[in-house]
Amino acid sequence: MSINGKSYIVGIYEHPCRAALDKTLPQLHAEIAKGALADAGLSKDDVDAYFCAGDAPGLGPINMIEYMGLNNVRHMDSTETGGSSYIVHVNHAAQAIAAGHCNVALITLAGRPVADAKEGKPTRYYNQQAPDFPFETPYGPNVTNMYAMCAMRHMYEYGTTSEQLAWIKVAASHHAQYNEHARLRNVVTVEDVINSPMIADPLHRLDCCVITDGGGGIVMVSPEVAKSLKRTRVKVLGAGEAPKHLAAGQVDLTYSGACWSGPKAFAEAGVTPADIKYASIYDSFTITVLETLEDLGFCKKGEGGSFVSDGNLISGVGKLPFNTDGGGLCNNHPGNRGGMTKVLEAVRQVRGEAHPKVQVRNCDIALAHGTGGLLGSRMGSATVILGSEDA
Amino acid sequence: MSTDQESKINLVVNSESKPYWEGAAKGQLLIRTCNTCGKVHHYPRTICPHCFSDDTAFVEASGNGVIYSYSVTRQAKPPYVIAYVTLDEGVTMLTNIVDCEIDKIHIGQKVRVKFSEAGDGYALPVFTSA
Numbered sequence: 425m426s427i428n429g430k431s432y433i434v435g436i437y438e439h440p441c442r443a444a445l446d447k448t449l450p451q452l453h454a455e456i457a458k459g460a461l462a463d464a465g466l467s468k469d470d471v472d473a474y475f476c477a478g479d480a481p482g483l484g485p486i487n488m489i490e491y492m493g494l495n496n497v498r499h500m501d502s503t504e505t506g507g508s509s510y511i512v513h514v515n516h517a518a519q520a521i522a523a524g525h526c527n528v529a530l531i532t533l534a535g536r537p538v539a540d541a542k543e544g545k546p547t548r549y550y551n552q553q554a555p556d557f558p559f560e561t562p563y564g565p566n567v568t569n570m571y572a573m574c575a576m577r578h579m580y581e582y583g584t585t586s587e588q589l590a591w592i593k594v595a596a597s598h599h600a601q602y603n604e605h606a607r608l609r610n611v612v613t614v615e616d617v618i619n620s621p622m623i624a625d626p627l628h629r630l631d632c633c634v635i636t637d638g639g640g641g642i643v644m645v646s647p648e649v650a651k652s653l654k655r656t657r658v659k660v661l662g663a664g665e666a667p668k669h670l671a672a673g674q675v676d677l678t679y680s681g682a683c684w685s686g687p688k689a690f691a692e693a694g695v696t697p698a699d700i701k702y703a704s705i706y707d708s709f710t711i712t713v714l715e716t717l718e719d720l721g722f723c724k725k726g727e728g729g730s731f732v733s734d735g736n737l738i739s740g741v742g743k744l745p746f747n748t749d750g751g752g753l754c755n756n757h758p759g760n761r762g763g764m765t766k767v768l769e770a771v772r773q774v775r776g777e778a779h780p781k782v783q784v785r786n787c788d789i790a791l792a793h794g795t796g797g798l799l800g801s802r803m804g805s806a807t808v809i810l811g812s813e814d815a
Numbered sequence: 816m817s818t819d820q821e822s823k824i825n826l827v828v829n830s831e832s833k834p835y836w837e838g839a840a841k842g843q844l845l846i847r848t849c850n851t852c853g854k855v856h857h858y859p860r861t862i863c864p865h866c867f868s869d870d871t872a873f874v875e876a877s878g879n880g881v882i883y884s885y886s887v888t889r890q891a892k893p894p895y896v897i898a899y900v901t902l903d904e905g906v907t908m909l910t911n912i913v914d915c916e917i918d919k920i921h922i923g924q925k926v927r928v929k930f931s932e933a934g935d936g937y938a939l940p941v942f943t944s945a
Contacts, residue, residue, distance in 0.1 A: 558832040558835075559908070559909070561827070562826055563910055573897070574884070577883065577922065622889045623890055624888050672857070672864040672906070673908065674905075675883060677883075
């Protein structure tokens with residue numbers, strides 16, 4: 425069963441805070457739910473489906489449904505695929521609405537890694553019973569050096585350069601200057617990125633995303649409910665999700681699960697990469713964007729470096745405006761999970777409500793892509809394609 | 816995940832991983848092979864991830880391989896090198912490159928296993944220039 429045209433995004437909310445020392449994690453979820461429902465013009469009693477991922481405390485939906493007083497829920501989903509979870513949730517909510525299981529779905533993400541670090545609490549937890557744990561953890565893997573190895577191999581196979589990767593940060597910074605809530609609002613140059621301290625070769629500090637608190641939420645509804653609301657509705661046209669893993673030791677770090685999630689989403693939406701007017705691309709690191717753009721078919725494999733150069737991702741300048749909110753690289757990466765904010769900016773673009781300086785003209789079709797876990801090695805990819813009512 | 820050197824030798828020894836660590840303690844790099852499909856895999860599992868047979872066993876690898884990719888974690892004190900090394904047997908494993916001039920490490924470099932002490936009589940397979 426196709427989800428094309430069977431559901432709409434009618435409410436979004438991005439928490440404005442970037443450090444949440446005075447707020448608890450459940451409180452952030454509830455503030456976000458309140459904001460997203462207000463944006464949609466709906467109340468909490470309208471919600472009959474709730475979606476959350478591993479950031480939600482306790483037993484996820486069970487604890488959060490109680491805390492928020494969502495008394496009419498008849499469908500729930502706590503799929504956890506790291507930062508890509510919320511794009512998987514959009515897909516699953518669309519499927520549930522299309523199947524008639526629910527009419528008003530609420531998705532929330534919240535996190536407070538900045539506050540947790542200040543309070544001396546662990547900001548990341550990796551289960552020792554994960555099967556890979558005994559054989560990998562002793563070598564000191566962390567998010568940065570694992571993504572760095574993808575970049576190192578991509579450079580080796582395709583001649584990609586640090587300067588090309590830097591263009592991705594430059595484009596994000598051009599957009600972030602207009603976002604009053606962005607964590608980093610200064611426009612940077614290729615030289616600024618290259619000259620920033622090396623964190624894990626070949627990734628510099630400015631190749632890395634920000635660490636922020638806060639989160640975001642989405643309200644999705646059936647076509648009948650959407651038509652009863654005043655808000656500009658954004659149609660869900662297609663979606664795809666895919667795991668990628670180390671294949672029992674056949675490691676290839678140069679591509680991501682986007683090469684499977686992307687084609688599924690494009691086929692369901694009935695569009696091609698050439699139809700996409702705006703793309704939100706998961707940007708935990710610059711290399712994440714580069715590999716994803718190749719895998720989604722915006723350019724050939726190995727040509728991502730030249731594709732992203734010379735401002736090609738800058739709105740109003742290049743051919744593929746990306747992450748016009750400043751992305752995870754400059755704006756927000758709440759709870760170390762960037763999939764939610766990818767959807768939010770794509771919705772703003774289709775609504776025509778992005779900042780005027782970065783709004784893409786006639787943005788009738790947009791894409792949002794999420795990456796969870798570790799790029800190229802053990803990861804979950806998710807792609808969603810959104811459109812205006814006429815798309 | 817850990818970022819500091821101290822937790823790097825915090826081995827998790829469980830029923831599935833124990834023979835691997837006992838082999839390493841004796842100076843053997845073990846990989847898991849399947850007696851049904853004949854393919855090797857890493858990290859080791861009791862049920863073959865290729866064909867789902869439960870007839871699997873540890874075999875000793877040659878200990879030779881090449882660097883598939885690597886990165887230097889510069890902010891650690893001291894900096895350390897994480898790498899994926901492709902063994903001659905065909906599987907690629909996460910490891911560290913040690914006892915090398917860091918700035919001369921490169922993809923495609925031939926490396927050879929060695930064992931660093933991990934406490935409690937255990938050892939950790941790492942690699943150095945061949």
